[in-house]
Amino acid sequence: xxxxxxxxxxxxxxxxxxxxxxxxxxxxxxxxxxxxxxxxxxxxxxxxxxxxxxxxxxxxxxxxxxxxxxxxxxxxxxxxxxxxxxxxxxxxxxxxxxxxxxxxxxxxxxxxxxxxxxxxxxxxxxxxxxxxxxxxxxxxxxxxxxxxxxxxxxxxxxxxxxxxxxxxxxxxxxxxxxxxxxxxxxxxxxxxxxxxxxxxxxxxxxxxxxxxxxxxxxxxxxxxxxxxxxxxxxxxxxxxxxxxxxxxxxxxxxxxxxxxxxxxxxxxxxxxxxxxxxxx
Amino acid sequence: xxxxxxxxxxxxxxxxxxxxxxxxxxxxxxxxxxxxxxxxxxxxxxxxxxxxxxxxxxxxxxxxxxxxxxxxxxxxxxxxx
Numbered sequence: 001x002x003x004x005x006x007x008x009x010x011x012x013x014x015x016x017x018x019x020x021x022x023x024x025x026x027x028x029x030x031x032x033x034x035x036x037x038x039x040x041x042x043x044x045x046x047x048x049x050x051x052x053x054x055x056x057x058x059x060x061x062x063x064x065x066x067x068x069x070x071x072x073x074x075x076x077x078x079x080x081x082x083x084x085x086x087x088x089x090x091x092x093x094x095x096x097x098x099x100x101x102x103x104x105x106x107x108x109x110x111x112x113x114x115x116x117x118x119x120x121x122x123x124x125x126x127x128x129x130x131x132x133x134x135x136x137x138x139x140x141x142x143x144x145x146x147x148x149x150x151x152x153x154x155x156x157x158x159x160x161x162x163x164x165x166x167x168x169x170x171x172x173x174x175x176x177x178x179x180x181x182x183x184x185x186x187x188x189x190x191x192x193x194x195x196x197x198x199x200x201x202x203x204x205x206x207x208x209x210x211x212x213x214x215x216x217x218x219x220x221x222x223x224x225x226x227x228x229x230x231x232x233x234x235x236x237x238x239x240x241x242x243x244x245x246x247x248x249x250x251x252x253x254x255x256x257x258x259x260x261x262x263x264x265x266x267x268x269x270x271x272x273x274x275x276x277x278x279x280x
Numbered sequence: 281x282x283x284x285x286x287x288x289x290x291x292x293x294x295x296x297x298x299x300x301x302x303x304x305x306x307x308x309x310x311x312x313x314x315x316x317x318x319x320x321x322x323x324x325x326x327x328x329x330x331x332x333x334x335x336x337x338x339x340x341x342x343x344x345x346x347x348x349x350x351x352x353x354x355x356x357x358x359x360x361x
Contacts, residue, residue, distance in 0.1 A: 206322050212326050261323070265332075274317055
């Protein structure tokens, strides 16, 4: 299917040509109709896109000759804003590099929330991790703007890696960054969980033996950090660190063996994972 | 007829959430409507209606009005039954 001659794509302003005046760096163009997949053969290839491919993180140190070999193996996929490149759970056999637009990677969590994982900018790859791992896509890729991506079959890319080790190395670098991000996120979640447990313990104690005092609610019996640690299933160190942080924020006040809840709603918000209203 | 049945009770803003809800369970939908986490909250015996209005950014008068309406509507229903 022949692609009609297109007007100069504005995303090319990333790579200004000498003759062109400076234009806004806006990657957007009109898409007619629904998503379409078609081959772009060498003879119809857009030399500007070939150039753009060089700037994709995966291929950035490949020679022009090598790029010229890879490019015709790609298919072009145009997706309208709010439509999807792929859905969470689909078989992952295609590997994408975004050429124009913006893509959101989102995951549906077990409690029914759509969680935004990452925003993909032109030049970045997506769907690669799953495709390389021979699995299903762990997230959905939705176009945040009208977007165009080049896509290859995983096998093609794997073959390419064997003949061009730099592509493999670039992929490893990309994966290493993703792993680091996930490790960081994992750590944050673990911390959140512990804090919620500690907050729950304090609130149980409030319910059992709380007494209204001038500046808050007092837990009315001697309570050491060690006690709290044992009740929350965590260490003395974590409890101390958490309570100190909460004291800084004005949530609690810690005496020698007493705990005063200064901001009851704040503590409940932590325990129940509530979104705090803007005025709280 | 409705005017005669109208409840002239005014709720004290210093009532705790727990006291209110225990005495008049018909006020629970008001809290739910405002997406407040108060019903069954462990600190509800300590937080006054004024406290929670501030916490959730509600106008106290309007909030108390809604609670009074909820109670009086229940009473009206009971009378008509």
